[in-house]
Amino acid sequence: MPELPEVEVVRRGLERWVSGRTIASAEVLHPRAVRRNAGELADQLKGREIRSAERRGKYLWLPLGDEGAEPGGPEGEAGEALLAHLGMSGQLLVIEPDAPLEKHLRVRIGFADGGSDLRFVDQRTFGHLLVAPLTAPEPPSRGGRVRPVPEPVAHIAPDPFEDVFDEAEFAARLRRRRTGIKRALLDQSLISGVGNIYADEALWRARLHWARPTESLSTKKIAELLGAARAVMSEALDEGGTSFDSLYVDVNGESGYFDRSLAVYGRRDEPCRRCGTPIRREAFMNRSSYSCPRCQPRPRDAHL
Structure with missing residues (x-):
């Protein structure tokens, strides 16, 4: 999607x-x-x-x-x-x-x-x-x-590029969720716009495993993760987005090419761009999650 x-x-x-x-x-x-x-x-x-x-x-x-x-x-x-x-x-x-x-x-x-x-x-x-x-x-x-918003999406949280996005409020709500960090990132009532691809990419940049408990994250680490999410999505935007097939195109029918720059998503068994360890693929919410075993070790108190 x-x-x-x-x-x-x-x-x-x-x-x-x-x-x-x-x-x-x-x-x-x-x-x-x-x-x-x-x-x-x-x-x-x-x-x-x-x-x-x-x-x-x-x-x-x-x-x-x-x-x-x-x-x-x-x-x-x-x-x-x-x-x-x-x-x-x-x-x-x-x-x-x-x-x-x-x-x-x-x-x-x-x-x-x-x-x-x-x-x-x-x-x-x-x-x-x-x-x-x-x-x-x-x-x-x-x-x-x-800025008014359509009623059907009024429940959707601001995305991290909006002026009304409140980082302190996001951090507080995130820690109260008591769930895995990736599951929280995909919750559009908490933060919108982040899906499976950019969640994996942001977590890799922040060196966080997808099952890391939200309540264990410090304010500093949450800020680092938000910065990583903004950075990777900005870079993707500069390259027209990520197009794995002909279905993802702009209004002129042209595909994006950020898939060439992905660090972990879709790169199972390929070397981590940071340490060289083969990327792992794990089952997550009826889909896949990609991470580096060395850069993103699984926490002992993970929310699975």
């Missing part, structure tokens, strides 16, 4: 190519791709202007306005947004309107300017689009920005 860097790559493409454009039409080719409002999507979107492209963790949304109207609704109302979750194989592509239709095209959005379509392609149909109300604004961030 795409994680924060892959979704941010898509968000930046949407900001560039669809922000400020007015929607002329929306065609739903598979009802499951829009969940609750398959028959209503065209009416909900037609004539609406896409104000910007936003993201929290693995979720994207496009705030909507009425053409020619000032941003924001009446006092106390935050408006609506087109919310997108890419699932395991979802792609938001900017495609010329006369280009052939993709095999797994689920939703096609056309614009009043006659330019490129926005197409939602999803081979496995686990992702979805949804027009959702935006919540009352969050408290202003350190930069003074007030």
Whole structure:
């Protein structure tokens, strides 16, 4: 599933190519791709202007306005947004309107300017689009920005790149969880955007085994782990994200290449880039966890 860097790559493409454009039409080719409002999507979107492209963790949304109207609704109302979750194989592509239709095209959005379509392609149909109300604004961030979020993702915690992310609060909540550190990193109600790939990579950089008890971590070690997570995801973002196959692409259909820089994920039995010890693969929550036996020794009081 795409994680924060892959979704941010898509968000930046949407900001560039669809922000400020007015929607002329929306065609739903598979009802499951829009969940609750398959028959209503065209009416909900037609004539609406896409104000910007936003993201929290693995979720994207496009705030909507009425053409020619000032941003924001009446006092106390935050408006609506087109919310997108890419699932395991979802792609938001900017495609010329006369280009052939993709095999797994689920939703096609056309614009009043006659330019490129926005197409939602999803081979496995686990992702979805949804027009959702935006919540009352969050408290202003350190930069003074007030940002509403869609109601369906209001329970999702800020990601470590957001101004509103509070490191001290995160550290306190993390230690109270009394679970393994990787399980906590994957909890999107605690910290969003970190998935299996970047959790393994951050833990390797911080020299922590995935089963290390959260209650045993010092404030300094938690700060080190957060720094490692930010660093590895920033590096991945610079390289377009991690693409193991053709399903993970940006809005122009191009793959990222951070997979070449991964230190442990997917590198079973290959030498650790730090000490040369063969990387181990262990079962974890019906998936895999990769680590270095020497750099990341299993703690005696591990949460398994």
